[in-house]
Amino acid sequence: MDLTHKFLANVSVDCVIFGFDFEKLNVVLVEREYDDPATGETIIRDYTLAGYHIFEDEDLDNAAYRILKDRTGLENIYLEQFATFGKTDRVAKEMDHLWLKVIDKGFADRVLTVGYFALIDSTKVKLFSHDSKIDWFPVDDALTMDLAFDHQEILQKALDTLRNKVRTEPIAFELLPECFTLTQLQNLYQAITGNIIDKRNFRKKKLQMPFIVPRTEKQDGVAHRPARLFHFDRNIFEQTRNERFGNLF
Amino acid sequence: MDLTHKFLANVSVDCVIFGFDFEKLNVVLVEREYDDPATGETIIRDYTLAGYHIFEDEDLDNAAYRILKDRTGLENIYLEQFATFGKTDRVAKEMDHLWLKVIDKGFADRVLTVGYFALIDSTKVKLFSHDSKIDWFPVDDALTMDLAFDHQEILQKALDTLRNKVRTEPIAFELLPECFTLTQLQNLYQAITGNIIDKRNFRKKKLQMPFIVPRTEKQDGVAHRPARLFHFDRNIFEQTRNERFGNLF
DNA sequence: TACTTTATATACTTTGTAAATGTATTAATT
DNA sequence: AATTAATACATTTACAAAGTATATAAAGTA
Structure with a gap:
């Protein structure tokens, strides 16, 4: 195997956290806001899935469990990897955003994201976020909301996978x-x-x-x-x- | 998002190429051989799936198509991503191998592999390999052969995915x-x-x-x-x- | 050549099981 | 008593499982 043009990528994990309120299927989204430094007005408000990059000594699955625990406090939760997103332009949407002005240039690098979905009993869960709003949204709504990056596609794929798997597996x-x-x-x-x-x-x-x-x-x-x-x-x-x-x- | 401990990983794609000879299901494996420099004897002989690392400006899917075309000459082939393997110890098996003495130390780095499976009409395909032997093997045999890295696990997962999907999709x-x-x-x-x-x-x-x-x-x-x-x-x-x-x- | 054998393809039938649909009753609260 | 949903049971319909029979080719044989 020729490793001469070895190429290194950022790797992150996105968790699609599903819940059910006895009426409809919901998903956890994290709100992103950015205030214009001049006017103080909120310029951007959109949503992301619960995600984070992986650590060097951390298995992919463990990264997903970590993210889930950070957001819900829960452990021993059903979690399943469903797809990996690696298009070269997958952060391109972000390019048009003012976000690029305020965050690390690392975003411009190529980022691979491994998608996991979690199924939790949401009836008694409290969601955590240190710096931003986090909440449940009906999946149907989320599919039409302004989601960051390719999180729209990731959510859709998670939903498709869930719909398929639920037919034959007792999840x-x-x-x-x-x-x-x-x-x-x-x-x-x-x-x-x-x-x-x-x-x-x-x-x-x-x-x-x-x-x-x-x-x-x-x-x-x-x-x-x-x-x-x-x-x-x-x-x-x-x-x-x-x-x-x-x-x- | 905090990018201070950003971590970069090798990313490769492994293609599980399935074929059918009207009797049984087969899979493409590439033979690896290493001769002891002293005696000239073949010390190691094992097999890998058809894989390669991705290029910097290349989508994951395209990397899979490239690998498939390099090995079979075919284009417009059914190809589906089924899982990503990212355990920190997934190249550990290689550590005990003499391979490490002859190849780039890059192998010791952490490597993520995105698994794809391809379904091809193998009746009239010729397999290509510039430097090593490449051939079809019955899947049942391959599952008990000495495969490199975690390719055993990857093959098994590809097979599971195929078995599931074939029930509802016309693949x-x-x-x-x-x-x-x-x-x-x-x-x-x-x-x-x-x-x-x-x-x-x-x-x-x-x-x-x-x-x-x-x-x-x-x-x-x-x-x-x-x-x-x-x-x-x-x-x-x-x-x-x-x-x-x-x-x- | 004519006939038989062999191997598989193909058609049709009967039976069993499960899904689709129809109707009725029960047990709680307001 | 009215309302709402839970629960039970019966009938019809569709489809899968299983039984049986025939058709069509090549190859073997007298």
Whole structure:
């Protein structure tokens, strides 16, 4: 192997952090603001995914876990690498931005970004950011917002990957609390895929899956008949993995 | 964004080139040999995937296309990025190798590799290599051979991705000549998935797929009843994409 | 040459299972 | 009592699984 024209690149990791509020799918975005030094007015406001460059002695996966922990405080979270973005012009959008005037010229270098998506139970998570605003946004909105760099493309690819994977792998449960109702699970699948699912068949199918385990507790604090709660048993799922063929919903 | 501890990495692309010989799935491997300067004996012989580092002004995808063209002479080939490998110790295996004595120390640096897999009609392809042997190997064999670096892991991941994707996307046809028999197509799916498929139902299902188009020609040169030939029509497939739900086979 | 053998391609049928759809009842709150 | 959603069960329809039969080529054989 000829290493004579060896070329070195910046490497960063971007985390697409997905959450579910029992209605729609959300994603974590970090706000960027820049005030014009002369007038003091806010000139730029856009959003980025949660990202950071990797450290020299750090595995890619660990960088993603670090970023996730910095932003959510959470550990042992479902995290999956889905794509790497390395177009030579991927920071070109930034060139037209005033950002270039205030930040390190390092941005002008070539930057590779490895994309990860995280699935978290967002119901009780508090988001952290030392210097900028950070918040949840509906994914549908985020796809039309002004995102920095190629974060639009990264988000879209993360969503596509999630939509695909959720059909055959039991990852949807990562977005729900430990106990959930079948309606909540159905709403989640609908939010991810964008399709509506027939309730009767969805229930019938789920009830005969041995890894969807009913609990004695019932739903609480709702203004109608409370639903039975369930939890997902990963062990049973793995034991019965070969018996399955088609969709999980 | 703080860029004070900016870190630069080597970036390379590895291509997992898949082919099909109407019996089994094959993959392209490049042989590495090193002769002991003292005795002249071959000390090391192992195999790598087709890979090379990226150029400074080159998109990741283009690097993959370049590597593929250098090795096969082919253009306009199905190529898909499937994962990026960035463990800090991913070249550690090489440390125990005598290779380190004869090559640039650059290998000791951290190297990120972006994995792509290519699907080609291998029936009429000639492989190129200026300095080393290059050949097709059955994937099953390759998975137990001595592959360099973490190429074992990369190959396995490529195979997993192919196995998954082939269920819902019409990429299997990339491994066949333009015209093929239904038996060849069935054998291909069996080779990829490792499962046997019922011939009667496979045929019935395929014959009612409008994008599997029968041709007037028949199979030639076989010592039994010649089969009808078909081709895959991508336009029809795309037009009828929403009508589909389940497996493609 | 004529006939048989061999190997695979191809067609059609029956059966079992799961999805799609229709209808009814239950259990909580307001 | 009205409202809202949860839950149960039955019927119909579609498709996959599995059984059986026939067609068409080359190659072998009398």
